[in-house]
Amino acid sequence: MTYDFTTTHKRFHTGSGKWNTLLQYGLTEDTDIIPFSVADMEFTTAPEIADALKHAIDSSVIGYAGPTANYLDSVCSWMKTRHNWDAKPEWILNTHGVVDAFFEAVKAFTNPGDGVMLLTPVYHPMYMAVNFTGRKLVESSLVSTGTRYEIDFADFERKASDPSVKLLILCSPHNPVGRVWTREELTRIGNICLKNHVLVVSDEIHADLVMPGHAHTVFASISEEFADNCLVLTAPSKTFNIAGLQTSNIFIPNDELRAKYLDELKLTNPMPTCGILGYVASEAAYTYCAQWLDECLKVIDENRRIIADFMADELPQVKVYDLEGTYLLWLDMNGLGIDYRELERINREEARLFFDEGYIFGKQGEGFERWNIACPKRYIHDALSRMKLSYTKHIR
Ligand SMILES: Cc1ncc(COP(=O)(O)O)c(C=O)c1O
Structure with a gap:
């Protein structure tokens, strides 16, 4: 990879809509929670974009x-x-x-x-x-x-x-x-x-x-x-x-x-x-930035595969839908036998994960999670082990 898709950024108090939402839910910046919600990526800005912005500010x-x-x-x-x-x-x-x-x-x-x-x-x-x-x-x-x-x-x-x-x-x-x-x-x-x-x-x-x-x-x-x-x-x-x-x-x-x-x-x-x-x-x-995008898509596709493989092996109750486009993975969690409101609580309070709840996209989304997977792999691996640990205690 030519570009950086591994650096993680804590975006509390940067004005990030995604990270600020966590504070609104009463979670503090010390909470080790990972937001997988709002559709922006957790990747460092492409250097070509950052350079163009710096140049514009410095010269005009x-x-x-x-x-x-x-x-x-x-x-x-x-x-x-x-x-x-x-x-x-x-x-x-x-x-x-x-x-x-x-x-x-x-x-x-x-x-x-x-x-x-x-x-x-x-x-x-x-x-x-x-x-x-x-x-x-x-x-x-x-x-x-x-x-x-x-x-x-x-x-x-x-x-x-x-x-x-x-x-x-x-x-x-x-x-x-x-x-x-x-x-x-x-x-x-x-x-x-x-x-x-x-x-x-x-x-x-x-x-x-x-x-x-x-x-x-x-x-x-x-x-x-x-x-x-x-x-x-x-x-x-x-x-x-x-x-x-x-x-x-x-x-x-x-x-x-x-x-x-x-x-x-x-x-x-x-x-x-x-x-x-x-x-x-x-x-x-x-x-x-075409090359930046090509590399980015590769990372997203790898993240998708890591999640799909993990669910198949470790949490087969979770159904992962094919991801043809977007970086928003759609997961049917109903097979866990956990009420969707309770699952939301478990994710936030026990697993310390913040997805977009499926029900916000319509009634058909109840019991689903939308997982923004445009992030460094470390977050994905971390989330999967937290899910396994937390859900195992509640699966019916
Ligand atoms: C389908 C779709 N349209 C629009 C937007 C947001 O567009 P904008 O930020 O340009 O208003 C999103 C963001 O997730 C989206 O998924």
Whole structure:
């Protein structure tokens, strides 16, 4: 490995959302607890990104910013080389995050009372984008085959054909179940949405985090008709672990949709752009950090294998779902015979582990844990032995 994926960082009092949450739960910084929750990585920043940020701070002025031509080229080149998608710089609008972006999309393209579809269980802020804006939540539950989840297309089509349904927020790859939707699945989704005049908001923030043997397909790359009926939400934040810089790229190939979306963004900010350091770091990441990402994916895949092997040998009651994409492993703990609320307590108080509880992603997630495995291996090994020790006392 060229890069550092082993140094551990205690991030208490650094402003880290993930680590600060531990303090809110009454855990002190002396507690030997490992947070595997919020989706940022525990890896050291790629040196190319750190250097670009230092250079910008040392040599320029931290003023208001907008995307430069070089910045936009770096984003589009990444889409071409990594995803074989010919995206145009003029399709891009910037928001301070993908969550902001799908909230704005719901507001721009639907009215209160309209139906918004989600494939559930799903990333919890997507429910908020529907519920907080007074839209109607229309869920199509994913179906587990035991090792992975699939779309119930009959149910999906029935729900999409309700004329009140105007928009689908697609999570692609899917957080939390770790699916990378295949081209065929996306084509079926897209055709159903076209037929029923449902706009697709494709959240592809995890697009670059794909495991060996799987390939991400950009929704808009499938056909011109799909490109005309979608927004593609991307960011370098998950890929390169720079979420704190709040920079995302929203691709809207359809001119009318883009103009309407921009009008909505302007209601909160007449000049919607990101911060200068976000642009600097993102350009450096997309230009220089492909190798960092490849090594990072290797570490994530090794972590996945370590956990899957351990569970098979030592805790076979725990079912580990295939991880096709994202770094968020989905584990079914129901086989332990422990009530999910009690399991949450055991994890935090006895094992000293802090996962994202499956139930926050929807009712189907009860008894599941979402484990953020983008961290140095030491944390993984440590967690596994703590789980074995603690769960063995409670297994029924
Ligand atoms: C599917 C998905 N979308 C969006 C986000 C967050 O996006 P942002 O930080 O750009 O608002 C996450 C973070 O975990 C995510 O998993």
